[in-house]
Amino acid sequence: MLTTSITSTDLLFLLQGAWTTILLTLWAMLLGTAGGVICGLLRATLPRATLPLAWVLDAFRSVPLLIQFVLFNSLKSIAGLDWSAFSVACAVLGVYAAAYCTEIVRSGVLAVSPNVRRAGRSLGLNYWQDLRYIVLPMATRIAFPGWLNLALSVMKDTALVMWIGIVELLRASQIIVTRIQEPLLVLCIAGLIYYFISLVVARLGNQLEKRWQEND
Amino acid sequence: MFDYSFHWRSAFKALPDMLGGAWVTFETAALSMIFGVLIALCLTLMRQTKNPLARGFGNAWVSVARNTPSLFQIYLLYFGLGSFGIHISSWAALLAGITFNNAGYLAENFRGGLKAVPETQMRAARSLGMSAFKTYQLVIIPQLLRIVFYPLTNQMVWAVLMTSLGVIVGLNNDLTGVTQGYNVKTFRTFEYFALAAVLYYLIAKAIVLVARLLGWRLFRY
Numbered sequence: 021m022l023t024t025s026i027t028s029t030d031l032l033f034l035l036q037g038a039w040t041t042i043l044l045t046l047w048a049m050l051l052g053t054a055g056g057v058i059c060g061l062l063r064a065t066l067p068r069a070t071l072p073l074a075w076v077l078d079a080f081r082s083v084p085l086l087i088q089f090v091l092f093n094s095l096k097s098i099a100g101l102d103w104s105a106f107s108v109a110c111a112v113l114g115v116y117a118a119a120y121c122t123e124i125v126r127s128g129v130l131a132v133s134p135n136v137r138r139a140g141r142s143l144g145l146n147y148w149q150d151l152r153y154i155v156l157p158m159a160t161r162i163a164f165p166g167w168l169n170l171a172l173s174v175m176k177d178t179a180l181v182m183w184i185g186i187v188e189l190l191r192a193s194q195i196i197v198t199r200i201q202e203p204l205l206v207l208c209i210a211g212l213i214y215y216f217i218s219l220v221v222a223r224l225g226n227q228l229e230k231r232w233q234e235n236d
Numbered sequence: 237m238f239d240y241s242f243h244w245r246s247a248f249k250a251l252p253d254m255l256g257g258a259w260v261t262f263e264t265a266a267l268s269m270i271f272g273v274l275i276a277l278c279l280t281l282m283r284q285t286k287n288p289l290a291r292g293f294g295n296a297w298v299s300v301a302r303n304t305p306s307l308f309q310i311y312l313l314y315f316g317l318g319s320f321g322i323h324i325s326s327w328a329a330l331l332a333g334i335t336f337n338n339a340g341y342l343a344e345n346f347r348g349g350l351k352a353v354p355e356t357q358m359r360a361a362r363s364l365g366m367s368a369f370k371t372y373q374l375v376i377i378p379q380l381l382r383i384v385f386y387p388l389t390n391q392m393v394w395a396v397l398m399t400s401l402g403v404i405v406g407l408n409n410d411l412t413g414v415t416q417g418y419n420v421k422t423f424r425t426f427e428y429f430a431l432a433a434v435l436y437y438l439i440a441k442a443i444v445l446v447a448r449l450l451g452w453r454l455f456r457y
Contacts, residue, residue, distance in 0.1 A: 082393070082440035083433045084400035086412065091433060094425035098240040172303075179305035183404065190308055203315035211304050211312065218303035 025200045031209070037192030038213050044109055044188065045175040051114025052174070053167070056121020061151075063122060064129035080119040086180050088112050093184045109181040117174050124170060128163030129155060161232050168225040172218055189213060247427040250418050257414035258435050264402075264410060265395035268331055272338030272395075273388070279343040280350065294343065301340020307401050309333045314405045327409075330402040334395055342384075342391060349383040350376075382455055389447035393440045400436070411435060 059077065062070045080088070092112045096103055103111075132155050140154040141147075182191035193210035197203045282294035301309070310333030317324060324332070353376055361371040400412040407413045415432040419425050 079437055082397075082437045084397040084412070084436055086400045086403070087429055087433050087436065090425060090429045094429065098426060176303075176305040179307045180401070190305065190311065194311075197315065202319070204312075204319040207308070207312050207316050211300075211308055214304045214308060215300070 024202060024205060026196070026202065026205065026209075030196045030200070030206075033196065034189065034192050034206075034209060034213065037187055037189040037210075038217070040186065040188040041175065041178050042217065044106075044113065044178045044181065044186075045171065047110040048113035048117050048174050048178070049171050051110065052117020052121050052170070055114065055118030056125050059118060059122040060125025061129060063126045074122075077119040077122055080116055085112070085116055085177055086183055088116065089180060089184050105181075105184050105186050108184060109178075109186055113174060113178065113181075116177070117170060120170050120173075121167065124163050124166040125159070127166070128159035131162045132158045164225070164229060164232070168222070172221060175217060175221070176214070242427060243424055244427055246422060246424060247418075247431045250414075250428065251431065253418075254411060254414050254431060254435060257409060257411040258439060260409050261396060261399045261411040261436075262439060264327070264331055264334070264399045265392065268334040268338055268395050268399075269388075269392050271331075271335045272342055272391070275335065275339035276342035276346055279339060280346040283343070283347065284350075297336075298340045298343050301337050302344065306333060306337045306398050307404065309336055310401055310405055326402060326405045326407040329405055330399065330407055330410075333401075334398050337398065338391055338395055341394075342388070345384050345387040345391070346380065349380045352383050353379045385447070385451055385455070389444060392443050392447075396439055396443065397436065 059070075059073060063074060089109070089112050093105075093108055096108055136158070137150055137154055140150045145153065178188055179190045181188055182194070187195070189210055193206045197206050200206070279294045279297055282290040283298070285291060310329055313324065313332050313336075314326060314329035317329075357375055357379075358371055361375045362368070366374070399410055402410050403412040403416050408417055411432055415428045418428050422428070
């Protein structure tokens, strides 16, 4: 019962899968944050004019990620683009993260009291300086916990990319299960790796949050 | 470059079947929400007791549900339980996985909601002569419900989106499963999945709309 045929190579394979998961998360968050900051600022400053943008982003939040992957993957083939599965996954996850990040950034920017901004402007800062020195530091603090949550949920959502043929952590565990037929053990190891990544990210985030709050 | 001709007609012919699948999707999500809320209430109570065993169980459930992918949870139930000789259908695995996930997230919401109800109200109600059960029933729970109502709606939409994972463990009668069935028969991937995406969008919007109407009706005063 307690003997197992899992080898160190299998473990290495799992860790490689975990690395793919982390890479995907990093790229998706990079794209998502960049897109989210731009769209979020636009949404906060011009709420009426950017209403169509909100609808589009809302669509990305209301359609299952799995279907988005399949749709974009087939669209890529239809358009004749020669992208790797990895870049497709990054693009879809990036847009998905941007859709959520937009709301986080928007609420962060709106939470900066207009009086503070007016005070900044009346001290002679121009619009961009106001944005850079007043809104950015304050909004970042407010939005950071939400952003961290988003990063964690994107990390978990990367598990879905196996559907378009990328070997990430969960897919790697699946491949090993097919070979050694011990699903419980292998899946538990994969789960522990996910849990560990989440825990580390959450801890780091909490420490950063605490350090920022010292000045409040 | 763009020499693909779309065949929407075949997709529209499959629409009745897909609507049937959409109903299964909605049913699964609703069931998982009902069980999820019940389990989440138990977990919330367990996490508040002094008993370390109950506390540990509640905390472990919440942290595992929140820190691992829902697909992993479904996998564990579908493939992992086989090690104990328990073989469940893919629908049961999907339902159990989503329920597990929902319960974890909702327990966290409920905890936040309970914190938002001031403790003095409990004391006030008790000193007016209400029993503990009556206090919960008439004072605490209605306020808790109001606070967690919108998070509950969100979770319901999430549950609907999560049911699409069933296809990975071989479910073939929910919306994604039906779509995938047509997809492998016809290879018109884009048309079918675009239609499925529209249906998912409509379901999500319908849930939000109903919740808004319900909220407006329930919390007028």
